[in-house]
Amino acid sequence: MSTDIDPFQAEQQIVEQIRIGRRRIDAELSKVIVGQKQVIEQLLIGLFAGGHCLITGAPGLAKTLLVRSIAQIFHLKFQRIQFTPDLMPADITGTEILEQTPDGHRRMQFVKGPIFANVILADEINRTPPKTQAALLEAMQEHQVTVGGVRYTFEEPFFVLATQNPIEMEGTYPLPEAQLDRFMFNVEIDYLPEDDEVAVVKQTTSGRPEPIEPIYTGEDVRNFHEVVRRVPVAEALVRYAVRLAAASRPGHSGSPAFINDWVSWGAGTRAAQFLVLGAKVRALFEGRAHVTIDDLRALVHATLRHRILIGYRAEAEGVSVDRVVDRLLEAVPAPG
Template sequence: MSVTETNVVQQIQEARERIVGELSKTIVGQHDVIEQLLISLLAGGHCLITGPPGLAKTLLVRSVAQVFHLQFSRIQFTPDLMPVDIVGTEILEESTDGHRSLTFVKGPVFANVILADEINRTPPKTQAAMLEAMQEHQVTAAGTRYELPEPFFVLATQNPIEMEGTYPLPEAQLDRFLFNVKIDYLPPEDELSVVLRTTASKPEPINPLFSGEDVLQFQQTVREVPIATPIAEYAVKIAQTTRPNRAGTPEFVNEWVGWGAGTRASQTLVLGAKARALLMGRAHVQTEDIVALAHPTLRHRVLPTYKAEAEGVTIEQIIDKLLDTIPKP
């Protein structure tokens, strides 16, 4: 490892410690969730956070936006939300001399960090309005394309699909999210800490630590992290093995998986592993980085069959069995 590489790794590791320190002012526990969210940001990808109401999903996203001192916009997704409420619309304006012209008024999507709150409570038509923004970092209105500011992140929260008043996200949109981060109930000691802290005094304000330029530099550094070919092949093998009815696919995948992960899953595993390696203080990717990110990468890209659901087999169990089946390099 060269002196330059050592300095970069140390800088990002110190940045992680500072970020976690600021987030601890408002967030208790949820260490894996915070780690995966930071990896998503360093890798330049969008993140979906899934969990029941009342687990501080919105607070977590808002706190991360404050740490990175980026332009923040919150969109509350509701059943009556329309695409123009997200993208923006043209309005007719009249100047002082009586001349009329159409002027585009930008919607809340024109920001660095978009909190798409309860994104699965709005119908598919409105959900689809985010597709172009998430993939191309641009929007089209009245035939004109408008570039979105960089860096651009969509951090979306969603309630479990079993809850009333939710709409399943289209597979094409789910695939645009780098990770699907699962947030669960806190253990008793952490929940007690939250209760005591929030009922005693107001939390300390979060101090901004990094600018947009810092984030873009972090993203570029992540892409320069080397990965050995066998480890990259392992990531590709994981994604390929989720695809049923192909040569070499295990029988349990053929029975339990209706639709497997695409190439974007392989890319996510490798890019996310590079970001995780830097956060862990390493300038190279290890197999453990791939394994650690398999669940958030695959849980929204692998669709179970009716047979799996009838037998009570979950996506988490399928991924675990997959990791046990594929030999590690």
């Protein structure tokens, strides 16, 4: 009698394990984080898809605590880098120093910078000059740095979350569109509803919270990356993602009139790639081995809001990027 495991049955078991694992992650995070369900979901999707996230929100919204807690759950090394106007690329990547060996010789020794971690919180990335921003963004893209002609590769997974304060813009260096495009999502984090804020105050002014328990490892995340790539997506849904991105481009043959009026720069192909990849992860989180239209639509704002540059007319009329994305969802026909 054959004891071979049916491939479909094995795949279904993996999907169910992921669904249950997602609930376990929520349970651990709820020990220290109140609310912010959508933010948590988008950050986890970014981690499991192998992308990076930009987090936009005011100070004091527990961004550092959330990111550190995610790193603890997966037993990953965490580093927070505070970006300042005087921060240099070598302060991030590391530098070579001259040291003397026990036998009296001298040699160059590379001292790794804080970027050599699994989870990086790049705090207030828009407060540092473009040269330093570029060093981080290049490392994000290549998953390695080159110092003194020697290449140093990062340990996987490598997950960067960069924060921006949308209120204090004076003395900042806004990221150019080409650099923003390297982030999978722009996750907006806002103030909590009153009941959740009351719960936070009570929790943080009482006893110590329960410690976060590691339940996964970096190897689990690497395996998850492979599972995500195997999730099938109907061609009609892929075309829908491509059409959404294309419709955001002014002057494109399929763009609605309001895009030409309001938008200066639209999303590129990478937007559709990340949208489909994120939808695959979301489907797995829901216990499905297939992507639905709801998976795509749930992630459109996070995928497009940093890839669409609104023009002067939109600013004069008080039109936000999210409003443009809302109109895009109304204008681009969904597959039947």
